[in-house]
Amino acid sequence: MTQNNTIIDVIVGMIGELPHGIQGVGPQTNIIRDLGLDSLTVMNFVMALEDHFDVSIPMDRLADIETVGDLAAAIADLKGR
Amino acid sequence: MGILDKFRPLRESYDALRAAGHDPFSVCFDEALSPSEAMLNGRRVILLGTNNYLGLTFDPDCIDDAAEAVRHAGTGTTGSRIANGTYGGHAELERRLAAFYGCRSAMVFSTGYQANLGILSTVAGRGDHILIDGDSHASIYDGCRLGSAEVIRFRHNDPDDLARRLRRLKDAPGSRLIVVEGIYSMLGDTAPLKEIAAVKREWGAHLLVDEAHSMGVLGRRGRGLAEQAGVEKDVDFIIGTFSKSLGAVGGFCASNLPDFDVLRVACRPYMFTASLPPSVIASVLRALTRIEEDPGLRARLNANARRLYDGLAAQGFSLGPQVNPIVSIRMPSMEVAIAFWNALLEAGVYLNLALPPATPDNVPLLRSSVSAAHSAEQIDDAVAAITGIGRELGVVEAPAPRARAGVRWDAVSGSRPRARGAGAVPERRGSGAGAASR
Numbered sequence: 001m002t003q004n005n006t007i008i009d010v011i012v013g014m015i016g017e018l019p020h021g022i023q024g025v026g027p028q029t030n031i032i033r034d035l036g037l038d039s040l041t042v043m044n045f046v047m048a049l050e051d052h053f054d055v056s057i058p059m060d061r062l063a064d065i066e067t068v069g070d071l072a073a074a075i076a077d078l079k080g081r
Numbered sequence: 082m083g084i085l086d087k088f089r090p091l092r093e094s095y096d097a098l099r100a101a102g103h104d105p106f107s108v109c110f111d112e113a114l115s116p117s118e119a120m121l122n123g124r125r126v127i128l129l130g131t132n133n134y135l136g137l138t139f140d141p142d143c144i145d146d147a148a149e150a151v152r153h154a155g156t157g158t159t160g161s162r163i164a165n166g167t168y169g170g171h172a173e174l175e176r177r178l179a180a181f182y183g184c185r186s187a188m189v190f191s192t193g194y195q196a197n198l199g200i201l202s203t204v205a206g207r208g209d210h211i212l213i214d215g216d217s218h219a220s221i222y223d224g225c226r227l228g229s230a231e232v233i234r235f236r237h238n239d240p241d242d243l244a245r246r247l248r249r250l251k252d253a254p255g256s257r258l259i260v261v262e263g264i265y266s267m268l269g270d271t272a273p274l275k276e277i278a279a280v281k282r283e284w285g286a287h288l289l290v291d292e293a294h295s296m297g298v299l300g301r302r303g304r305g306l307a308e309q310a311g312v313e314k315d316v317d318f319i320i321g322t323f324s325k326s327l328g329a330v331g332g333f334c335a336s337n338l339p340d341f342d343v344l345r346v347a348c349r350p351y352m353f354t355a356s357l358p359p360s361v362i363a364s365v366l367r368a369l370t371r372i373e374e375d376p377g378l379r380a381r382l383n384a385n386a387r388r389l390y391d392g393l394a395a396q397g398f399s400l401g402p403q404v405n406p407i408v409s410i411r412m413p414s415m416e417v418a419i420a421f422w423n424a425l426l427e428a429g430v431y432l433n434l435a436l437p438p439a440t441p442d443n444v445p446l447l448r449s450s451v452s453a454a455h456s457a458e459q460i461d462d463a464v465a466a467i468t469g470i471g472r473e474l475g476v477v478e479a480p481a482p483r484a485r486a487g488v489r490w491d492a493v494s495g496s497r498p499r500a501r502g503a504g505a506v507p508e509r510r511g512s513g514a515g516a517a518s519r
Contacts, residue, residue, distance in 0.1 A: 040443045043215070047236065056246045058231040081253075 003079070007053070007072040014049060015068075027069035046071075055079060102423035105434040115139055116328075116454035121431065127459050129389075129449040130432035134298050134406050135378045136454025137328035137371060143364040150363035157358045162189075163346065166356030174362050177369055178333050182304060182319055186342050187335040189362075191354050193293055193322030194220040196332030199350035200289070200318060201260065202228035208255035212246055212286070214238065214272070216265055216441050221291065227350075230258070237265075237441065240276040247284040257286035263295030263306035267440050267448060269407030271295070274306050278315035289318040297326025298406055303372045303379055323361070327368040331357045381453040382406055385460055389451050392464035397477040409435070410447040410467070410476075417474055418445035424473075428466040 012025045015035065022035055029035065031042060049071075050056055055078040057065075065071050098105065111120040116136035117128050137143055150170070160166035171189055178187035190196040201224030205211045209230040213221055216237040225232040236242040247257060259281055261272040274290065281288045292305035300308030305321070307313045317338060323331035334344075345351065371378065383406075390404045399411040412418035415436060422434040425447070433450075437443035447467075451460065471477040 038443065039438050051245075054249060056233045056249050058233055059225070060232065 004069075004072050004076050007075050008068060010052060011049065011068050011072060014045065014052070018045065025068060027067060027072070029068045030066055031068060031071065032066070049075070053079060098419060101419045103426050105419075105422060108431070113138070116452050117456070117459055119431070121426070124429065126426065126429045126431045127455075127463055128431055129451065129455075129463050131452070132294070132325040132450050133328060133452045133454070134294075134326040134382055134450065135328065135368075135372065136452045137326070137368045139454075140328065140368065140371060142371070143328060143367045146367045147360040147364040151358070151360040154359035156360075158356045160356065161352060161354060162356045163352045168356075168359060168362070170359050170362035170366065171356060174366055174369075175333075177366060178321075178335055181302075181369060181373070182335040183313070184319070184335045184337045185339065186337075187333050188341075188344060188348075188351060189357065190332040190334070190351055191357055192330060193320070193324055193332030194223075195350045195354065196320050196322070196334050197221050197224045197291065198227055199224070199348040200320060200334045200344070201225055201258075202350070203344055203348040204287075204318070205230035205256065205258045209258065210250055210253070210255060211258045211260060212243060213260040214262065214265075216262075216267070217260060218262065218266060218291065218293070219439075221260055221262075230255075238270065238273055240273055240280050243277065244280045244284070247280065247286060257284065258289060259286050260289045260291070263290055263292040263299065264405055264407060265441075266294055266407065267435055267446060268401035268409050269294075269405040270402050271299070271306055271405070274310040274312055278310070278312040281315055287317040288315055289320060290316050291320040293320065293322045293325060294407060296321045297372045298379065298382065303376075323365045323368075326372065327365050329361045329364050329368065331361055331365060378453045382451065385451040385453065385455050385457075388457060388460045389449065389464065392460065393467060396464070396468045396471065398467070398471060406451050408449045408451065410449075410471075412445040412447060413476060415445050417476060418447065421447060421470055421474055421476065424470045425466060428470065430463050430466050 008027055015022050015025050018041070020035070020037065031037070037045070046057065046062070053075050055075055057074055057078065061074050065074055095106070108121065111123065113119045114125070116133045116138050119126055119128055154168060154170070158166040158168065162171065175187045175189055178189070179185060190199060197218070197220035201211065201221060205228055207229040211225055211230045211232045213225060213232060213234055214237055215234045233246050235246050243259065250257065259277065261274065261277055264271050272290070278288060290305070290307050292307070295305040297303045299306050302308060304313070305319070307316045307319065317336060319335040321333050321335070323329045386406045386408065387404055389408050390400060393408065393410065394400055401407070401409050412421060418434060418436065422432070425432065433448040435446040435448045437445060440446050468477070472479050
């Protein structure tokens with residue numbers, strides 16, 4: 001869980017660095033619905049995140065990810081492999 | 082709760098698009114007059130967006146062979162390839178395609194879309210990995226979804242990102258299949274295939290190249306990008322279509338793998354659909370001969386591509402990165418793209434309106450494709466029409482008039498502000514749901 005929280009911190013930090021000025025992001029934040037980002041921004045953001053953690057998130061897993069917490073769990077799982 | 086209620090947002094977007102004028106998703110030609118002209122709503126239009134690269138849809142020999150086939154063998158096979166749908170022509174076409182590519186085998190599919198659907202969903206199974214370029218055509222995305230392999234997307238035309246993602250797989254069991262396209266259908270850019278083939282060799286992966294837009298277009302013999310880049314021996318699967326340079330409909334996969342033919346009894350989109358009618362097989366056989374025997378077709382195509390690209394670039398339009406038969410113009414906004422497309426249709430030029438999320442970097446495009454069948458005058462007329470509308474809409478500036486005796490500089494004014502959209506844009510594109518067909 002510690003690792004998960006670390007990953008969430010990184011995700012929240014990276015969302016904060018986007019030029020969209022998004023505040024108040026947490027594990028329950030829905031990436032598509034709550035952040036108001038278009039699909040292109042989300043994809044570039046996910047690719048930057050993949051590079052940061054040195055993982056590739058397969059497309060079927062991406063499809064299941066809704067919240068920041070889901071994204072962190074997927075990355076933690078892939079890191080643990 | 083109606084079963085179609087979930088489409089309400091899409092319905093609203095579509096209605097808004099149609100309110101702007103013509104409906105780009107249901108253009109209905111009264112009649113095709115030639116590879117380069119059609120009648121649309123009672124008026125003659127130049128066809129500048131039909132992927133009819135070699136103009137073979139009206140080739141007299143192709144038509145004669147198709148007509149003879151329909152008279153001799155009937156209008157359809159009424160069966161799948163594994164039942165009653167394989168005729169001598171299907172087998173002959175597969176031998177000819179294999180010979181064209183210097184491969185052991187080829188399989189013919191009923192569309193190019195189904196070729197990708199069938200091969201991708203079958204050759205990579207559970208435990209295997211498919212690595213696809215992020216800008217891949219919808220048929221590649223759909224083929225991946227139909228299968229059981231893990232699918233990983235890499236940044237468009239980025240061999241380093243591909244290598245990183247192969248490295249991340251570490252010692253995971255299973256095969257790796259890399260999927261790229263010869264010419265990408267939205268911007269007309271080619272894959273860096275030499276570099277991708279090197280990555281493929283380094284990591285012991287397999288390589289599939291979709292030559293849908295490059296067969297008959299690139300390479301000394303018209304085999305496509307793999308021939309042009311000199312890496313044909315590194316390509317394990319070549320996907321192609323009959324619906325572009327070959328002027329008909331259908332698709333194929335050619336391969337040199339010894340066991341390739343086992344796919345005929347494993348590949349469901351091959352096994353469970355009706356085979357192509359004999360008339361199509363006959364015209365494609367003849368079109369293949371035309372590609373082999375008439376390199377002048379490619380020379381004319383490339384000269385026309387150069388003429389359109391240079392003509393538009395000289396007027397200041399923002400185009401794709403390479404001169405190829407696909408010439409796309411970046412639009413500053415959806416509104417301008419839709420207005421531009423409608424005005425061009427009114428001016429007698431048909432091309433494709435490509436909207437996000439189907440476009441790279443979500444930039445709206447006016448996408449054109451040239452043909453060997455276009456005359457220089459048709460291309461010049463199209464450039465003039467595009468330029469005139471581009472200036473009216475402020476997409477490009479009118480050229481500053483030169484100072485001459487008697488012209489007062491203060492009388493020269495009123496050029497519109499530049500409204501060019503994407504300059505340097507990040508990699509990757511939307512959903513891969515491109516409207517281009519396979």
